[in-house]
Amino acid sequence: MQTNVLHPNFSDVWSRDSVFLERDRWQARLEAVTPSDVECALTAAPGIYRPERLLALIAPAAQTYLEQMATIAHRLTVQRFGKTISLYAPLYVSSYCCNQCVYCGFNCSNQYERCRLSVEDAVEEARIIHHEGFQDLLLVSSEDREFITVDYLCELAHRLRGMFSTLSLEIHQLETQEYARLFEAGIDGVTLYQETYDPDVYARYHVKGPKADFQRRLLACDSFGAAGMRKLGLGFLLGLTDWRLETLALGMHGHYLMKQYWRSQISFSFPRLRPANEVQAQQFDHLVSDQDLVQMLLALRLCFADAGLIISTRECARFRDALVPLGITKMSAGSKTNPGGYGHKDGSLEQFAIDDARTPSQVADMLRQQGMEPVWKDWDSGFHPQ
Amino acid sequence: MEPLRIAGRTFESRLLLGTGKFSSHALMAEALAQSGADIVTVALRRVDIENENDDMLSVIDRDKYLLLPNTSGARDAGEAVRLARLARAATDIEWVKLEVTPDPYYLLPDPIETLKAADILVKEGFVVLPYINADPVLAKRLEEVGTATVMPLASPIGSNRGLQTRAAIEIIIEQANVPVVVDAGLGLPSHAADAMEMGADAVLVNTAIATASDPIAMAEAFNLAVQAGRKAYLSGPGAVGRQASASSPLTGFLRE
Numbered sequence: 281m282q283t284n285v286l287h288p289n290f291s292d293v294w295s296r297d298s299v300f301l302e303r304d305r306w307q308a309r310l311e312a313v314t315p316s317d318v319e320c321a322l323t324a325a326p327g328i329y330r331p332e333r334l335l336a337l338i339a340p341a342a343q344t345y346l347e348q349m350a351t352i353a354h355r356l357t358v359q360r361f362g363k364t365i366s367l368y369a370p371l372y373v374s375s376y377c378c379n380q381c382v383y384c385g386f387n388c389s390n391q392y393e394r395c396r397l398s399v400e401d402a403v404e405e406a407r408i409i410h411h412e413g414f415q416d417l418l419l420v421s422s423e424d425r426e427f428i429t430v431d432y433l434c435e436l437a438h439r440l441r442g443m444f445s446t447l448s449l450e451i452h453q454l455e456t457q458e459y460a461r462l463f464e465a466g467i468d469g470v471t472l473y474q475e476t477y478d479p480d481v482y483a484r485y486h487v488k489g490p491k492a493d494f495q496r497r498l499l500a501c502d503s504f505g506a507a508g509m510r511k512l513g514l515g516f517l518l519g520l521t522d523w524r525l526e527t528l529a530l531g532m533h534g535h536y537l538m539k540q541y542w543r544s545q546i547s548f549s550f551p552r553l554r555p556a557n558e559v560q561a562q563q564f565d566h567l568v569s570d571q572d573l574v575q576m577l578l579a580l581r582l583c584f585a586d587a588g589l590i591i592s593t594r595e596c597a598r599f600r601d602a603l604v605p606l607g608i609t610k611m612s613a614g615s616k617t618n619p620g621g622y623g624h625k626d627g628s629l630e631q632f633a634i635d636d637a638r639t640p641s642q643v644a645d646m647l648r649q650q651g652m653e654p655v656w657k658d659w660d661s662g663f664h665p666q
Numbered sequence: 667m668e669p670l671r672i673a674g675r676t677f678e679s680r681l682l683l684g685t686g687k688f689s690s691h692a693l694m695a696e697a698l699a700q701s702g703a704d705i706v707t708v709a710l711r712r713v714d715i716e717n718e719n720d721d722m723l724s725v726i727d728r729d730k731y732l733l734l735p736n737t738s739g740a741r742d743a744g745e746a747v748r749l750a751r752l753a754r755a756a757t758d759i760e761w762v763k764l765e766v767t768p769d770p771y772y773l774l775p776d777p778i779e780t781l782k783a784a785d786i787l788v789k790e791g792f793v794v795l796p797y798i799n800a801d802p803v804l805a806k807r808l809e810e811v812g813t814a815t816v817m818p819l820a821s822p823i824g825s826n827r828g829l830q831t832r833a834a835i836e837i838i839i840e841q842a843n844v845p846v847v848v849d850a851g852l853g854l855p856s857h858a859a860d861a862m863e864m865g866a867d868a869v870l871v872n873t874a875i876a877t878a879s880d881p882i883a884m885a886e887a888f889n890l891a892v893q894a895g896r897k898a899y900l901s902g903p904g905a906v907g908r909q910a911s912a913s914s915p916l917t918g919f920l921r922e
Contacts, residue, residue, distance in 0.1 A: 358877045360824055362687020445711070510741075510770075538771065543741055545770035586771040651689045660711045662752040663745050 289502045291495060293536050299529045300478045310524055313339030322348055326356050327585025329538075334531040337579035338524050343571070349578040353607040360585050365647050366610040366655045367640065368416035369409045370450070370592075372619045373397045373436075375629055377422035379489030381475075383517060383559055385631045386422040388489065392629050395619040396427050403439050408622040412614060412640045415445040415657040418471070420617075422631070423452035423491060430458045434465040441466045446659035448511060452491070453500045459507030466664045470504040471513025473551065476520045477529035485520055501533070505541035512537055512546045513590070518568040518576075519553035527576050531583060538584075547588030547610070548580055554594050554632040570599060574606065581607035593634040597646075600636055604650050613643035667896060670868050672845055673761075673793045673814040675732070677704040680862065681892040682734070682847060684872025685722060686712065687824075688881060695725040697875055701885035706731045707763050707870070709738040710749050716756040734795065736763035742776070743783035750787055762787060763817070764796040772822045777804045781811065788812040797849055800831035805838045805846075816842060817870065819850035820861065824873040826853025829860055839865045855884075855891030862895025 299306050313336050321336035322345065336342060337349065374396035377386040386394075397405065406417060417440065421428045428451060437447055448469030449462065459470065476482050479494045486492040505512055514533060516526045534546050550573055553564055568576075577589060589608050591600055593615040600611065616622050617630040638646070644654040669676040683703040688694035698706060706726060714720040715735060726733060735753045740746035743766060750762045764787065766780045767773040775797050781804065787794045793814045798804055800818040808816055818835055821827035828851065829835065839846050845867035852858050853874045861869050871888050878884035 358687075359826065359873065362873070362876055363689035364687060543768045543770070648690065653688060653690050655712070657714065658711055659739065660749065660752075662710065662749045663739065665744075665748070 329583040353581040374424040376424040380487040437465040469511030515549035596635040613640040680868040682870040687876035697885040702889040800834035802837040817849040821851030823850035828857035859891040859895035
């Protein structure tokens with residue numbers, strides 16, 4: 281386990297320097313950014329994080345510099361990642377949930393028929409995904425602790441390792457020892473969104489269940505970082521509160537993780553609130569526009585040259601296509617967000633509605649037309665002890 | 667020009683090519699042809715090495731090029747050794763470009779793990795070409811365990827920054843008994859020529875070619891630069907001085 285006496289965990293960093301503890305001060309700093317501050321941030325060597333730099337690039341004053349930012353982001357991404365985009369697919373294994381998160385279709389207070397996949401059923405689903413060409417599989421679940429146990433996931437990982445070169449997780453928060461067991465079983469990445477870095481907003485949207493503990497959530501990335509996971513995925517849900525403040529917190533979190541778990545690669549995702557079962561996106565006060573999302577993505581690229589930037593099928597085809605040259609490194613394609621969705625057409629409940637219904641091969645064709653090589657395999661199961 | 671010799675094999679070209687970052691496999695194959703390279707590295711993580719119909723492998727003519735699998739992505743000696751063994755078991759290729767890069771951002775090689783892995787792989791009969799930081803002592807230690815080359819970096823991989831480690835690479839070249847292949851960070855043909863003029867035996871280039879607007883033309887430019895640099899090195903360039911040296915030295919009268 282890697283430890284650091286200066287920063288035992290992110291909570292410690294956070295308690296000294298939280299954006300949301302001094303919301304007004306940070307808001308004022310964002311408003312005070314001038315065009316010359318933005319130009320200064322653009323002329324420095326690109327790709328290196330400094331809090332002031334991220335602040336300048338996400339400020340309202342930077343809105344008129346998006347084209348320049350995009351040009352630099354494109355060049356930097358091509359240099360670091362090449363003319364390639366990796367493709368992955370999510371596999372939902374359960375929609376049973378003990379949490380009441382206001383924005384989510386799997387919210388435990390919503391009444392509907394839920395679904396969970398046995399290991400055998402999950403392998404069947406995975407086989408369909410594998411036949412579409414995918415080598416990179418993301419296992420996704422709601423917080424269904426009775427059924428989606430570490431043993432279940434280890435068994436599933438063992439069954440899937442021959443089919444996929446890399447397996448990662450996006451499920452409820454676990455402890456370091458549990459993540460370490462999963463890493464040994466062949467899972468090498470974990471994505472877990474903070475949802476929001478604002479404790480008050482967090483409390484409002486996470487009404488009930490284990491996930492309602494904000495402080496515990498803050499430590500999640502430390503838990504899987506310390507377990508040796510190679511890929512650490514982070515993000516917040518775009519739409520719960522001011523995206524600019526959230527992005528400052530996200531940058532701080534990402535930078536901390538890069539230094540603390542220096543053998544692991546971080547990636548950022550950009551989940552915008554989507555309509556879902558009993559969730560109307562319009563009910564949220566801080567919906568993020570296309571332009572704002574682009575600004576956020578570009579600013580993060582200009583501060584984190586080597587971070588993965590991931591776009592899911594939450595976004596529509598047209599917008600996804602336009603994001604390809606702006607710094608994106610990885611996309612999902614042909615996704616189903618309901619357990620059993622690949623094999624059965626009966627339509628169990630989705631976590632959220634997807635907005636790009638193209639098949640994986642259509643997405644790959646689109647990438648080729650843009651002069652990008654779609655990458656299906658970027659890891660090898662040979663890295664894991666057999 | 668005399669060929670490059672590595673582990674008893676000879677190669678016409680002193681330019682090695684990496685296969686990552688190209689916008690398509692077809693374009694990569696074309697650039698490869700123009701580069702004149704004989705040795706081409708592929709990341710085991712990116713290809714299905716057992717499958718001859720793998721998208722990338724299928725465009726590389728194995729009769730023409732030596733396929734050099736690399737262990738890119740390995741974080742420690744154990745992972746690198748495991749990958750190399752799997753690749754050899756699947757293909758009978760005994761050559762491996764050893765990369766142990768625990769830090770995913772600058773991909774700098776871990777000297778301790780690299781030495782450990784090299785020792786194991788050499789004992790198992792592999793021809794090992796290790797990617798290293800420009801560390802002359804490490805280069806000698808690797809040579810002692812029996813690696814076929816040393817491959818010091820010019821600057822962080824993919825950075826296109828050129829020969830930032832010049833002073834250390836000069837020492838490595840001076841001390842080495844195995845070919846020195848300057849790897850990583852060469853961003854322009856002039857950087858490659860520079861390394862060859864210093865006396866490097868070969869260079870390895872990927873990003874600078876793959877991410878150029880015209881990778882095929884850039885591959886040819888590197889090919890020419892490597893040849894020019896080698897020829898210049900063999901031609902014994904004149905000494906570099908701050909002052910102009912007169913063609914009639916002050917003591918010329920003594921010979922009159």
